[in-house]
Amino acid sequence: MTNTCKLRFMGMALAILSLFSCAAYAADDGTKKALRDRLEASIPGLKIQNVKASSVDGLYEVTTNNPEMIYATENGEYFLVGDLYQVGEQGLSNVTEQGRAEARAKQMATVERDDMISYAPDGDVKAEIFVFTDIDCPYCRKLHQDVPRLNELGIQVHYLGYPRSGPGTPSFKKYVSVWCADDSSAAMDKAKNGESVAPANCDNPVADQFRLGGEVGVTGTPAIILEDGNMIRGYVPADRLAQGLGLL
Numbered sequence: 001m002t003n004t005c006k007l008r009f010m011g012m013a014l015a016i017l018s019l020f021s022c023a024a025y026a027a028d029d030g031t032k033k034a035l036r037d038r039l040e041a042s043i044p045g046l047k048i049q050n051v052k053a054s055s056v057d058g059l060y061e062v063t064t065n066n067p068e069m070i071y072a073t074e075n076g077e078y079f080l081v082g083d084l085y086q087v088g089e090q091g092l093s094n095v096t097e098q099g100r101a102e103a104r105a106k107q108m109a110t111v112e113r114d115d116m117i118s119y120a121p122d123g124d125v126k127a128e129i130f131v132f133t134d135i136d137c138p139y140c141r142k143l144h145q146d147v148p149r150l151n152e153l154g155i156q157v158h159y160l161g162y163p164r165s166g167p168g169t170p171s172f173k174k175y176v177s178v179w180c181a182d183d184s185s186a187a188m189d190k191a192k193n194g195e196s197v198a199p200a201n202c203d204n205p206v207a208d209q210f211r212l213g214g215e216v217g218v219t220g221t222p223a224i225i226l227e228d229g230n231m232i233r234g235y236v237p238a239d240r241l242a243q244g245l246g247l248l
Helices: 003-042 095-108 138-145 147-152 170-180 184-192 206-215 238-244
Strands: 048-053 059-064 070-073 079-081 085-088 091-094 117-119 127-133 155-161 223-226 231-233
Touching: 003 048, 003 059, 003 070, 059 095, 091 095, 095 231, 117 147, 117 184, 127 138, 138 147, 138 184, 147 155, 147 238, 155 170, 155 206, 155 238, 170 184, 170 206
Parallel strands: 127 155
Antiparallel strands: 048 059, 059 070, 070 079, 085 091, 117 155, 127 223, 223 231
């Protein structure tokens, strides 16, 4: 076979492989669309955000407007709701939560640092935590008392607003006043100490942060999100948190 013939043969082979790849991709997309359509038609109010093959053959991972993950068969005839666990050599691992953590990390990366109320260490920053907080929450105030110790350990604390009572409530307006103050960190210190803060209003990110909290699975405060997207629900003493981060 001449070199010219060889090149033509290789070109035809690559074209055929490409067609097969496109067909497989299209079929996969068709499966996802059919699965999406069937579930949304069967479950009132369900809004599907993403469909992808799970780590288990025959099951698709369906992310929706509901915090719980859905795992469905290819045709959508059967599905289950909840977390998927894997039994490995080192014990149980929550596969679903690992996926949530990856998604959280990406969502948190979209938040402007200037929109957060932050407390930085004097020295090197060894770790960062993102805390969805409610000024009036007792355990949020307890965590705030630990901020100097967290800074001492090299942990930078970023606050995002999550007034649990929701938009338009006194607690929500209080957070807005803190964010809009000339010195938001000093205003936060006062508010967390139970002192009054002068009412203020301005363009602010509090409503967006409250909405983001719901999207990433915040159900109570404080909710601490680590840099890898993992979430710690509730108050954790500073030294224990530092131990978990490998700093002590």
